[in-house]
Amino acid sequence: MSIAPDASDVNCLEFKLPDLGEGLTEAEIVRWLVEIGDVVVVDQPVVEVETAKALVEVPCPYAGMVTARFGEEGAELPVGSPLLTVTVGPEVGAGAGHDARGVSRGSGASRTGAAGAGAGDSTGASGADDDSSGNVLVGYGTGGAVAARRRRVRVTGGTRPGSVPPSALRAGPVPVISPLVRRLAREHGVDLRGLAGSGPDGLILRSDVEQAIRTPAAEGTDQAARVDAGPAPEPVAAAAVAAPGATTATETSTAVAGSRVPLRGMRGAVADKLARSRREIPDATCWVDADATELMAARAAMNAAAGPTVPKISVLALLARVCTAALARFPELNSTVDMEAREIVRLPSVNLGFAAQTDRGLVVPVVREAGGRTTESLNEEFIRLTEAARNGALTPAELTGGTFTLNNYGVFGVDGSTPIINHPEAAMLGVGRIVPKPWVHEGELAVRQVVQLSLTFDHRVCDGGTAGGFLRYVADCVEQPAVLLRGV
Template sequence: MAHASDGRSMEFKLPDLGEGLTEAEIVRWLVEVGDVVAVDQPVVEVETAKAMVEVPCPYGGVVTARFGEEGTELPVGAPLVTVGVGEGEAAAGGPARERGAGDGAAPAQAAEPPAAEPPAAEPKPEGSGNVLVGYGTSEAPARRRRVRPDRPTATGASGRANGRVRAAEPVGGAVGTAEPLDGPVPVISPLVRRLARQHDLDLRELTGSGPDGLILRADVEYALRAAAAQGGRTADREAGAGGAPAGAAAPAASPSDGTRVPLKGVRGAVADKLSRSRREIPDATCWVDADATELMRARTAMNASGGPKISLVALLARICTAALSRFPELNSTVDTEAREIVRLDGVHLGFAAQTDRGLVVPVVRDAHARDAESLTAEFARLTEAARAGRLTPGELTGGTFTLNNYGVFGVDGSTPIINHPEAAMLGVGRIVPKPWVHEGELAVRQVVQLSLTFDHRVCDGGTAGGFLRYVADCVEQPAVLLRTL
């Protein structure tokens, strides 16, 4: 039977989740300290700005420490768990947590850094060989966090770790804080540096809670709150000494006071992208009403044949891809540095989906190569994954054109914001019975409003109008689409 001392403690860090993501929030731990985990078993569920992701651990063994509580935001590269590799057999003789957590003591591996270098002859524990995005699993990352005494921050506030936000705290073990670095203060992003500058906060007087002393946004925000609270207490003392009499009523709240909702996660990512689109893209919108009666009849006939049901959005997607083959200018992006328009070969069709977590835009890959049945199945799969919060970053990025069916909200029209860095978006309103002149006579027809918002840099109004008119013709006479296939 192997013993704990026969193995090694491997530290697994939050991997690079791709698509430029730099941080993630711990939503739910899937393992406890003392649990035995297999290679590639998910150990934590995190939320990024793109999606909810289960993170698998590339090492098998006993979990000896967890870093971060649920709700904590960690940067890429911060420790997630340590695993006693080779302790699985020892755990078979009894629950692993009885050896450390059961008696209230810290896990044996949690507070001690591993030896700097293993003996040359000692074989290295192997990972699964599966490579997470931007993260290899075949070799253990070196540990650089060392324990040193806590020191207060510039605010002088007491409380949570002497004013420091601890983003990585092993359960039942000691806190590892980073040694101070020479040179510029390490900050997770320029936005955090700007936030500190706007409030005259000296970053050199803060202790970062990220790996190697990296200063996170949470560190700056906590220091600002502590400073504000300290200032409020000082003002209260001054007012009590020579100002308002004791027992005087507090001033009424400002009319501008209200509930603050952090722009983070999916909501924050959407806000950043929409803001960038408005800043960088000179967009314009054109729209047209179309008689969708024949399209609805065609769909009814297709679904009466006994085969798989075809969705309306799938038919609209087929019309979009056909229109883009005739007007490829709208399936493009603008390279601002090279001052070039890049016309893209394939159509990766995004579609707007409203979920409990906010608006997301899943992407149907190679939509131009799919028939209506395949499109229907893919739309259904991605919509279900979106509502469950299980879309991967790859399923939420890489779109070249977006279809926005806002008619499901019961509205007729809209001028949507382009999904940067795409060049256009087709909007579809609700389909409702309306008076319409059909074949020279007034009749009640199924009418829909179509709108196209486009980047005026990639084409002029003639091209945009031609695209939208072709889409409307296909909606009114589906046979037009058949002639182009």
């Protein structure tokens, strides 16, 4: 814990790590966004934390000067434990444009209400909780958290804590939501204040920073280095739960022989889920080779007919559409098992999980109500979720609730795999690389685009006949896409 000197004669408010939702009970401190002695305003993000679901920013519901931080970067804190303390006094409030209680002047309606579980308890004047904003997480809680971001004021050496010289005030907030974008800019020395974002309302995207890195002259200037983001990167469908042996570039570069890597955060959650899946699910795998030549031709024809301005239909979107059609025929595989009640629970809708490669590794976004979507709708959702994953903007709700996983491990250059089921789901469809191979086509040997399909399933929910029927239908649709039209 770090504590600022000369923090007397002011009220001290303690801000606790809030309830992050989705049943999460702890978080790892990734990066502090404020230093001891900084003056913060209501809803200013003060720390970046990693949970088992996502990387999120935590805003402070109070205005004042930071006098203590609890926990160093890399430390894990349970929900409800002290995160930092903020001193509130007349001089601090005056310097930040707030009154002594940390309430924004001229705000009109009072911003009172519950601050959320663990949002902070007053250790000073009573009633301080009523003056907090109620926004416990950027993107969560009551509305307006992102819009409420304001400039951060740093108390420089020689200035009495609590007083803020006018020269220390910044011109305004930097329009960046993603902590990964800020990290990328920091690591490459890019001044975000000199960039104009290409996103909505001038939001600075990862592509803007990457363009600035490629064009050093654009750094530190007032002219934006704009770049056409183009179509989102092809989603990678080999989730961490599906490829436990795979390592990302980041993992490879930081691995040291003989070292110990803590299993916490997302990696720890993945480890727990893998172990639980192996303990509880009696899984089995069947596979088949399929001629994907017609599927690839159909994709090319669809994209050519749509024109150059329409996002290209991905192979993953086509396979997702095949999956939803197969699950409609074989609903046993869109279920889960309740062993306490000794029941198989058939789920009412298909929430299709896939995976996207990010700087932090592989994450598994979920397409909600995938069964009722067209191929174009699935493709649009894959693009949106993949871009959010790359920018670190996925919410916990977008990373949970999957009922079936599509695992395209072919992007790793392999033909087959027997992945571990994403507990508590009942099945996972694996897709290998699509490559030219010798194939008997219409009675003659020919070179065709061949793919290996595999299905890992929970043997408690069905027998091999059902699993084989599902996989055979998927293979038939891959070989003859017109088969899908039978159910339209």
